Amino acid sequence: MPKSAGYVNAEFLQKAAERVKHLKQRTYEWMDIKTGDHVLDVGCGPGMDTVALAALVGPDGKVTGLDIDEEMLVKADAFAKEQGVKGIVEHRYGDVIDMPFRENAFDSIRAERLFQVLPGPYDRPTVFQEMVRVTKPGGMIVLADTDWATASVNFENSELERRLMTFFALKMRPNGFAGRQFYQMFMQKHLSEVQIEHFPMVMTDLEETPFGEWLKQEAVLANIATEAEMDLWTRQLSELSKTGQFYSSANMVIVAGRKSINKPD
Numbered sequence: 001m002p003k004s005a006g007y008v009n010a011e012f013l014q015k016a017a018e019r020v021k022h023l024k025q026r027t028y029e030w031m032d033i034k035t036g037d038h039v040l041d042v043g044c045g046p047g048m049d050t051v052a053l054a055a056l057v058g059p060d061g062k063v064t065g066l067d068i069d070e071e072m073l074v075k076a077d078a079f080a081k082e083q084g085v086k087g088i089v090e091h092r093y094g095d096v097i098d099m100p101f102r103e104n105a106f107d108s109i110r111a112e113r114l115f116q117v118l119p120g121p122y123d124r125p126t127v128f129q130e131m132v133r134v135t136k137p138g139g140m141i142v143l144a145d146t147d148w149a150t151a152s153v154n155f156e157n158s159e160l161e162r163r164l165m166t167f168f169a170l171k172m173r174p175n176g177f178a179g180r181q182f183y184q185m186f187m188q189k190h191l192s193e194v195q196i197e198h199f200p201m202v203m204t205d206l207e208e209t210p211f212g213e214w215l216k217q218e219a220v221l222a223n224i225a226t227e228a229e230m231d232l233w234t235r236q237l238s239e240l241s242k243t244g245q246f247y248s249s250a251n252m253v254i255v256a257g258r259k260s261i262n263k264p265d
């Protein structure tokens with residue numbers, strides 16, 4: 001499939017998994033998993049989470065990962081095989097807007113950094129409704145994503161930094177504000193026991209961020225900043241990064257809630 005704006009490859013996601021391991025752990029806790037459960041990871045990428053979830057559902061349980069990118073699915077299968085959990089974990093091709101699962105199929109489900117890559121035509125409440133549909137009554141739904149409105153880089157020209165961060169959130173991610181939209185979706189669908197937690201992502205290596213060469217090129221192309229401004233941006237930040245002084249941060253948001261047992265949503 002064609003790669004959309006905001007596409008990140010499997011290697012980036014594998015590295016990022018270490019940086020956000022506390023957030024991942026909390027999403028698993030909030031899924032409230034019991035051994036023998038059948039759980040779903042939507043937008044599973046290279047399988048970092050499906051493999052981790054296998055340990056929680058145990059040999060009598062099942063983990064399904066869904067993704068629309070076949071390359072990711074191949075990597076996810078290889079990782080599950082390497083980790084010896086191929087018998088418990090399956091990775092399936094599909095689109096979150098119309099998942100190939102019957103209703104009430106899963107004990108709990110999660111989606112991490114999926115909503116930020118969903119382009120405009122995807123109606124987000126409809127996507128969320130699809131997640132509610134496939135979750136059993138009483139099951140937990142857990143979403144985690146970045147709110148790129150909180151991105152901040154320590155750079156001496158704050159006006160340029162604000163301009164670039166706004167550009168990044170608005171244009172460089174199909175939905176840069178995903179993290180702050182979840183709570184409203186959970187409340188609209190009347191989920192219960194809704195919980196919210198923020199995880200600050202602190203990045204002290206420019207290479208770990210999406211704010212280096214790529215942003216420089218895109219900002220110049222879009223006339224957001226001049227070449228001279230962007231030369232200064234990358235030069236100064238690279239220097240700070242090399243000397244161990246670079247600092248940037250952004251918040252990730254987790255929202256979890258339980259599907260009602262009583263009334264159909």
Ligand SMILES: C[S@@+](CC[C@H](N)C(=O)[O-])C[C@H]1O[C@@H](n2cnc3c(N)ncnc32)[C@H](O)[C@@H]1O
Nearest residue numbers: 013043044045067068069072095096112113114
């Ligand atoms: C930023 S990656 C996050 C991967 C993984 N959740 C993680 O945290 O490592 C987003 C993933 O969502 C998948 N994705 C994007 N649009 C999708 C859609 N419409 N249906 C299912 N998966 C989708 C992408 O292929 C990609 O693997």
